[in-house]
Amino acid sequence: MANQESAYIIAPQPERAGLTRRVEGLAHDGTRQLINVVEERPLTIYLNSREIVTAMTIGDYPDYLALGFLRNQGMLSASDVVTGIDYDEELAVVVVRTKVETDHEEKLAKKTRTSGCAVGTVFGDMMEGLEDLSLPRTQIRTSDIYALSARINRTPSLYLHAGAIHGTVLCEGARPLVYMEDVGRHNAVDKVAGWMASEQVSGADKLLYTTGRLTSEMVIKTALMGIPALVSRSGFTAWGVEIARQVGLTLIGRMRGQRFICLSGEDRLIYDADLARVSDEPKSARRKSAR
Amino acid sequence: MANQESAYIIAPQPERAGLTRRVEGLAHDGTRQLINVVEERPLTIYLNSREIVTAMTIGDYPDYLALGFLRNQGMLSASDVVTGIDYDEELAVVVVRTKVETDHEEKLAKKTRTSGCAVGTVFGDMMEGLEDLSLPRTQIRTSDIYALSARINRTPSLYLHAGAIHGTVLCEGARPLVYMEDVGRHNAVDKVAGWMASEQVSGADKLLYTTGRLTSEMVIKTALMGIPALVSRSGFTAWGVEIARQVGLTLIGRMRGQRFICLSGEDRLIYDADLARVSDEPKSARRKSAR
Numbered sequence: 353m354a355n356q357e358s359a360y361i362i363a364p365q366p367e368r369a370g371l372t373r374r375v376e377g378l379a380h381d382g383t384r385q386l387i388n389v390v391e392e393r394p395l396t397i398y399l400n401s402r403e404i405v406t407a408m409t410i411g412d413y414p415d416y417l418a419l420g421f422l423r424n425q426g427m428l429s430a431s432d433v434v435t436g437i438d439y440d441e442e443l444a445v446v447v448v449r450t451k452v453e454t455d456h457e458e459k460l461a462k463k464t465r466t467s468g469c470a471v472g473t474v475f476g477d478m479m480e481g482l483e484d485l486s487l488p489r490t491q492i493r494t495s496d497i498y499a500l501s502a503r504i505n506r507t508p509s510l511y512l513h514a515g516a517i518h519g520t521v522l523c524e525g526a527r528p529l530v531y532m533e534d535v536g537r538h539n540a541v542d543k544v545a546g547w548m549a550s551e552q553v554s555g556a557d558k559l560l561y562t563t564g565r566l567t568s569e570m571v572i573k574t575a576l577m578g579i580p581a582l583v584s585r586s587g588f589t590a591w592g593v594e595i596a597r598q599v600g601l602t603l604i605g606r607m608r609g610q611r612f613i614c615l616s617g618e619d620r621l622i623y624d625a626d627l628a629r630v631s632d633e634p635k636s637a638r639r640k641s642a643r
Numbered sequence: 644m645a646n647q648e649s650a651y652i653i654a655p656q657p658e659r660a661g662l663t664r665r666v667e668g669l670a671h672d673g674t675r676q677l678i679n680v681v682e683e684r685p686l687t688i689y690l691n692s693r694e695i696v697t698a699m700t701i702g703d704y705p706d707y708l709a710l711g712f713l714r715n716q717g718m719l720s721a722s723d724v725v726t727g728i729d730y731d732e733e734l735a736v737v738v739v740r741t742k743v744e745t746d747h748e749e750k751l752a753k754k755t756r757t758s759g760c761a762v763g764t765v766f767g768d769m770m771e772g773l774e775d776l777s778l779p780r781t782q783i784r785t786s787d788i789y790a791l792s793a794r795i796n797r798t799p800s801l802y803l804h805a806g807a808i809h810g811t812v813l814c815e816g817a818r819p820l821v822y823m824e825d826v827g828r829h830n831a832v833d834k835v836a837g838w839m840a841s842e843q844v845s846g847a848d849k850l851l852y853t854t855g856r857l858t859s860e861m862v863i864k865t866a867l868m869g870i871p872a873l874v875s876r877s878g879f880t881a882w883g884v885e886i887a888r889q890v891g892l893t894l895i896g897r898m899r900g901q902r903f904i905c906l907s908g909e910d911r912l913i914y915d916a917d918l919a920r921v922s923d924e925p926k927s928a929r930r931k932s933a934r
Contacts, residue, residue, distance in 0.1 A: 378904070380903045391881045408882075516856045516857070535858060588807055589826050593666055612670070615667075
């Protein structure tokens, strides 16, 4: 078991100092109780001299978060040479430096001036990268996704330790490789993207598992990371499904115990699991009821 | 029962056209299944001639969403006279017009020019409104919150119909008044705020129930709405707890069946419920396991 856990390249660190805090409160029966609560702190991301965004994060991988965010927003491309990532814990600032000022930076500056805020723009930029995207025809075995789901839900995590946090796991076959967690909705997936960019890992033979809902933004990010499949315990939005179908991404949701439903890219699925052998989840491993 | 349901001023509309869609997929047992999926569409909010943000929303109350968002961000104050809210469904744009250009607009323009993106700034603006805030000493009966929780979880909703959606409910005593749902993380609470601003309803004697996590942003929004208590099935972040303690807001989380824990403002609580009479949740009413 210990051996199996060590197979993670990056696993959650539920006991790491600074990620959770003991807080005292008054329980339903009037007793005083101490519970674990996750930290949440602002982190401001710069691309060279330009302030891009302030994200709320647990703060464990500021460098991967910054790099992954900029890549997933299309503000940094694979061809941009990153010369350094500087993190200042006291100022809560992380600066990603590139060899030459990127044209994305210039584009952002222009759009910001005309539109007042970059949020809408940022979303548009993300969509832009999808047009000429082609995801590989990698096969996905149902036996692998059952094994992944069982393993991930039993892995010691900040979620099991303190709750109120989302997880995203980069997987290959039946093996979870990098398991990131964060309070911020999309930070967990951005941290995985940052790790991939930093280690120059391809998404082509991977699968992404998330505890969150399958919204348009989650689907877009997964596609931009070059990963052909996204699996979740939670449900779908209609636009998430539509985009997945457009880009040919395999989208599997509401996965609990034996159950799941695939709403896009079903041609990648190989039904090799013996359902009689897939047990229902133990109560202790239950997360969100993934309607 | 029908009578009780009609007591909502605004209740969820799970059957309303345009909010969900039937989508076909391939299930775990290889059968084709049709499931309900929530819609998710962009809505761009303008304050007079200035584009502020593009939100992802189910699109049911664009006017309340725009008004509530601007109020909760501190871009519109109670003293600003709103002369109209125009919604263009085709353009997916909603424009909030005020009698005179607000100084928040001017402030936003200035900050946007210096910082590149308004996201961090927007958060700063929200915090600004908290300094001289004083929440009323309203009492909160545990019998009321048990009654609210049971009632809300059994109310027909988009969540029960299609999943993948958050709910926020404005309550008074044991009565839920306005139950908003949305795919966007904070849209549900902004729509409640917009309804309150539009109907000039005070938050002083109210309680806010949310299905989402108790993060800093949720706590700040609730406090800015003048509501002294926030209750959730889900868990806490440390900064959410800290801000709640600073502003004296009652924060109750992990509420399921008999259980809950109060991490701030416990002096408002009156333990009047007979726990022996509070039943555990029926399985059908279970939502997220609120660790």
